[in-house]
Amino acid sequence: MASEAYITLEDVAFSRNGRPIFDDVTLSIPKGKVTAIMGPSGTGKTTLLKLIGGQLKPDSGRVVVAGESVPDLSRSALYRLRERMGMLFQSGALFTDISVFENVAFPLRIHTKLPDDMIRDIVLMKLEAVGLRGARDLMPAQLSGGMTRRVALARSIALDPELIMYDEPFAGQDPIAMGVLVKLIRDLNRSMGLTSVLVSHDVPESLSICDFACIIADGHVIGQGAPDELRSHPSEQVQQFLRGHPDGPVPFHYTAPKAEADWGIEGVGRD
Amino acid sequence: MARRTMEVTVGVFMLLGVFALIFLALQVSGLTPGGNGSTYTVYARFNDAGGLTARGRVSMAGVTVGRIRSIELDRDSFQARVTMDIDGVIDNIPTDSSAVIRTSGLLGEQYIDISVGADDTSMADGDSFYSTQSALNLERLIGNFASGR
Amino acid sequence: MIDRIARLGRSGLELARSFGRSGIFLAGVLVGVPRTGADFALLVRQLYAIGVLSLAIILVSGLFIGMVLGLQGYTILSDYGSEDAIGQMIALTLVRELGPVVTALLFAGRAGSALTAEIGLMKATEQLSSMEMMGVDPLRQVIAPRLWGGFLAMPLLAVIFSSVGIWGGKLVGVDWLGVFEGSFWGNMQASVEFFDDVMNGIIKSIVFGFVCSWIAVFQGYDCVPTSAGISSATTKTVVYSSLAVLGLDFVLTAVMFGSF
Numbered sequence: 001m002a003s004e005a006y007i008t009l010e011d012v013a014f015s016r017n018g019r020p021i022f023d024d025v026t027l028s029i030p031k032g033k034v035t036a037i038m039g040p041s042g043t044g045k046t047t048l049l050k051l052i053g054g055q056l057k058p059d060s061g062r063v064v065v066a067g068e069s070v071p072d073l074s075r076s077a078l079y080r081l082r083e084r085m086g087m088l089f090q091s092g093a094l095f096t097d098i099s100v101f102e103n104v105a106f107p108l109r110i111h112t113k114l115p116d117d118m119i120r121d122i123v124l125m126k127l128e129a130v131g132l133r134g135a136r137d138l139m140p141a142q143l144s145g146g147m148t149r150r151v152a153l154a155r156s157i158a159l160d161p162e163l164i165m166y167d168e169p170f171a172g173q174d175p176i177a178m179g180v181l182v183k184l185i186r187d188l189n190r191s192m193g194l195t196s197v198l199v200s201h202d203v204p205e206s207l208s209i210c211d212f213a214c215i216i217a218d219g220h221v222i223g224q225g226a227p228d229e230l231r232s233h234p235s236e237q238v239q240q241f242l243r244g245h246p247d248g249p250v251p252f253h254y255t256a257p258k259a260e261a262d263w264g265i266e267g268v269g270r271d
Numbered sequence: 272m273a274r275r276t277m278e279v280t281v282g283v284f285m286l287l288g289v290f291a292l293i294f295l296a297l298q299v300s301g302l303t304p305g306g307n308g309s310t311y312t313v314y315a316r317f318n319d320a321g322g323l324t325a326r327g328r329v330s331m332a333g334v335t336v337g338r339i340r341s342i343e344l345d346r347d348s349f350q351a352r353v354t355m356d357i358d359g360v361i362d363n364i365p366t367d368s369s370a371v372i373r374t375s376g377l378l379g380e381q382y383i384d385i386s387v388g389a390d391d392t393s394m395a396d397g398d399s400f401y402s403t404q405s406a407l408n409l410e411r412l413i414g415n416f417a418s419g420r
Numbered sequence: 421m422i423d424r425i426a427r428l429g430r431s432g433l434e435l436a437r438s439f440g441r442s443g444i445f446l447a448g449v450l451v452g453v454p455r456t457g458a459d460f461a462l463l464v465r466q467l468y469a470i471g472v473l474s475l476a477i478i479l480v481s482g483l484f485i486g487m488v489l490g491l492q493g494y495t496i497l498s499d500y501g502s503e504d505a506i507g508q509m510i511a512l513t514l515v516r517e518l519g520p521v522v523t524a525l526l527f528a529g530r531a532g533s534a535l536t537a538e539i540g541l542m543k544a545t546e547q548l549s550s551m552e553m554m555g556v557d558p559l560r561q562v563i564a565p566r567l568w569g570g571f572l573a574m575p576l577l578a579v580i581f582s583s584v585g586i587w588g589g590k591l592v593g594v595d596w597l598g599v600f601e602g603s604f605w606g607n608m609q610a611s612v613e614f615f616d617d618v619m620n621g622i623i624k625s626i627v628f629g630f631v632c633s634w635i636a637v638f639q640g641y642d643c644v645p646t647s648a649g650i651s652s653a654t655t656k657t658v659v660y661s662s663l664a665v666l667g668l669d670f671v672l673t674a675v676m677f678g679s680f
Contacts, residue, residue, distance in 0.1 A: 053553050082555035093550035096541075107554045110561075152550075159554075274461070281467045284475060288576030291583035295618045299511050299586060301609025328610050335610060380611070 006031035006163065006195045007052055012061035014044070014051065021047055023219040025061075029212075034189050034196040036210035038203065040241065040250065043216050045199040046090070049165045052197070053087060054078045066162065083111055086156030086164040090171060092148035094140040094155070100127070101136040104155045111159060126154040130184060146177025153184060163195045164188070170202040178202075182209055203242055207231075215241060217250075301335075309359030310337065311396035315370040320351035321381055321406025323372060328382040329355050336361045339383065355383065365390040369402035381406060442638045448559045449567055449637075459565065466569030470531045470633075474577060477530055478523060482581040485518060486510060486588025493589070494597050503599055507608035510589035515612060515621045516677070519582035521669050524628035527574060528661035532636035535566055536657040539640025540650035548641075563641060567633045574629025575622050582621065620676045627668060632661045 005028035014022045021044040029035045039045055050056040051063055054070045063070045068081060094103050104123045108114060114122070127133045130150040140148060149169060156164055166185065170178050186209045189196045200206045207213060207227040214224035215238055223230055223238040230238065240248035256262070296302045317323075320342050329337035337357035345352045357364070367388030374381050385400075394400075493506045539562065542548050548558045586608075593599045612618065636657045643653035 050549075055549065055552060079555045079557065082553055085553065087550065087553040089546040089550050091546050093546035095547055096545070107556070110554075110556050155554075277468045278464055280472050281464050284467070284472045285576065287475075288579055291576075291579040292618075292622075294583045294586075295515065295579060296614050298605065299515065299583075299608055300612040300614035300618055302614040326613055326616070375607075382610075 004031055005029060006066060007197070008062070008064040009048075009051070010062040010064075012051065012058045012063060014047065014056065014058045016047075020219055022058075025216070025219070025221055027214060027221055027224070029195065029197055031195050032189075032193055033211040034185065034198060034209055036198045036200060036206040036213040037216060038200060038206055038213060038241070039216035041201060043218070045201075045216065046167050048216070049087065049167055049197070049199055052165065053082065053085060083107075083159060084162045086159070086161040088149065088152050088156050088164065088166045088169060090168040092140075092145075092152040094143075094148060094152055096140050098139075099136070100132070100138050100140065100143070100151050103140065103151060104158055107155065107158045122158065123154075126158050127151075129157070129188070130154045131180070144177075146173055146180065149173075149177075149181065150184065153181075153188075157188065157192065157194075160192065161194070163197070165197045165199070167199050168201075169198065170200055170205050178205060185209055203244070207242075217241070310356040311359060311362070312340070312354060312356055313364075313394055313396075313398050313400065315353045315355070315383070315400040315403050316345065316348065316350040317353060317370075317372065317403050317405045318350055319405040319408065320353060321372055321408065322374075323351075323353065323381050323383070323406065327380065329357065329385065330382060331361070331364075331385045331387065336385070353383070362393060364394045366392050366394055366398070367401060368394070369404060370400040371404040372406040374407065438642075441642060442634070445559075445638055445641060446634060449564050459560075462561070462565035463568055463572075466565045467573055470535070470566070470569045471573030471576060474527060474530045474573070475580070477526055478577050478581050479584055481522065481526060482519075482584035483588040485522060486514065486585030486590075487592045489513060489518075489585070490589035490592030490597070494593055494599070503593075503597075504603040505607055506589070506593045506599055507604035507606075508611040510593070511586055511608045511612050512617060514582045514585045514589075515617050517621075517669070517673070519585065520578045520621050520625040520628055521665060523578040523581045523625060524574065524632055524665040525662055527570070527577065527629070528632050528636070528658050528665065531570065531573070532632050532657045532661050533654045535570070535633070535636040536640040536643070536654045537650055539563070539566070539637060540643040540645070540653050543641065543643065544645035544647070544650060563637050566637050570633025570636065571626070571629045574632065575625045578625035578628075579622065620672075623676075624669065624672050627672065628665050631664050631668065635661050635664065 007027075007029040009025055009027040012022055012025045013020070025048075027037075037045055037048060047056060051058055052065060052070065054063075054073065057071045065081065066084065068077070070078070070081070073081060094100075095106065098106070101123055104126055105119050108119050108122060112119075124133055124136070127136055130153050132147060132150055132154065135143065135147065135151070140151070143151065169181050169185065173181065182205055185196060185198065188194060198206060198210060207230070210227060212225070213227055213230055215222050215230070217237060223233045223235055225233070231242065233239065233242075237249040239245075240250060246252055323339065323342060325339055325341055327339040328335050329339060337355050340354045340356050342354075343352050344350075353370075364385060365388040367390040368385050369388065371384045371386055372381055373384045489510045490506065493509045494503055497503045497505055497509070539548075542558075542562065548562065551558045551561060590601075590604060594601045594604050639653040639657045639660070643649045
């Protein structure tokens, strides 16, 4: 890795309700780049983002963001750190009772004391960046899924953060909306000098925009590197995930008792 | 909903609450503004205080002029000693007036009625009623009647 | 047998744990000192959602309960020829008991369940999480104004309920059944004591307002963020609030009006 790390995870272990989710995850995310974290569904990719954002605390190990150890921060220091982060939730998580404009203005109104006309200018600029300046007066319920995510993106960049985290940005989007999001993520990263972390299981889209990728499965990092390095990765598990083979190290069948026992034909002849 | 309209309706709601409180204070509990400040205390001794209670009403000619503050037993005379607060405006109760315990209706609560005397001097703070008439005890009355006394 | 005892113990622990969580939650809400300007606007918004929108049901129920009291009181009291006492009966029942209690029960059903559902939905759609990630404390931004809104709205609703009820009783007793208006109000004024009866009723409704809003926002905040979780949290809000109101009413009545 050429550039310095913005986020470092060292030997992070985390379990929920006694079920281990991560076990010794070590990962560093370079500054100013797009990093994709990929993995099958249910491997705790969203949990990883919550650990970085300090919404969850690891059982052991260190999570360092911008030089600060997140689990050890006081509540107010954590909130100050979060002002420098943006996060795009899977559902968009727009506030349903206020308009698109007010949604984008929300972080500005809370964290800055800017006059109203300046807030208006900033909000319109951010909406312009995602191509939705014309939708400012709509309510969140009137937006399509792709538009919701773009508004949420405008809201996450309202405070010009250093880091932006995308939680499954492509899930459930039509090809056009997906194309728009891919373009936006890449453009924003370039124009604002952001560090971007992308959590996804859409392999081609993620690999097409990321500078660095890592694949998590079964609580471990099973492969990491630049997209090209990953494509020629020796691990069978990595190859199965990237190519989407139905059977392989991750078996097609969920662990089950022997089929003969379930159908009751073990050792029984036909009458 | 525009913010202005919302603020106005909330304001109306709060005012409604305040009006309701004022209604409960004035019309329902008969609280007279400022009237609470000036009262003076007089005493009366009864052989039988009957069902008289603290906070009960003291009236003259059917008009409430004060409240009963407390009812205690006088250890020396074994009489009930009733302390009452009379409205300061009514400062001309003749000293020979008497305090009578009456019942409002057949089952209503008991109250003290002051039947006015004719003396020129008026009662002042700390005075006692010279003559009193105890509670009408229905049971005793019927008992007396039945035994022909 | 051992198994059953263990289960009982576990559910006891679980109960204690949820009490603890709600206490910590309450402390978290109350510790956040309100910022004057912005928080005031949020509070006004909640007073609107909780108070103004509950007004219709409060007015209508208050009127009907007052009218029923008038009717029932008249039939009972006229047997003893003391229908004049109807005013005091209506006023005392409403101001001391029915006003605060029925308002709180209606509040739990109307505003409390709505609060729980709203907060639960915000949790399920990640709005609360996203607020946290924006560096905004949802306890302060979302929960605190709702808690204070309920706390302030309840006593107002209760006095409005009582007033409307008394007016409804007067409508039936005086205007319809012909009780003399002078003795209606006169008896009422003679027996209702502002500081003992009206104020105690208001204190009750302040307590109920606090408890009902606390239960509602906690259930919303603590719910399982799925549609099934939200619906069960909403039900819990109504059930727990109603039980808490009735239980507390007994305790408060014993403390305030009990003669020991």
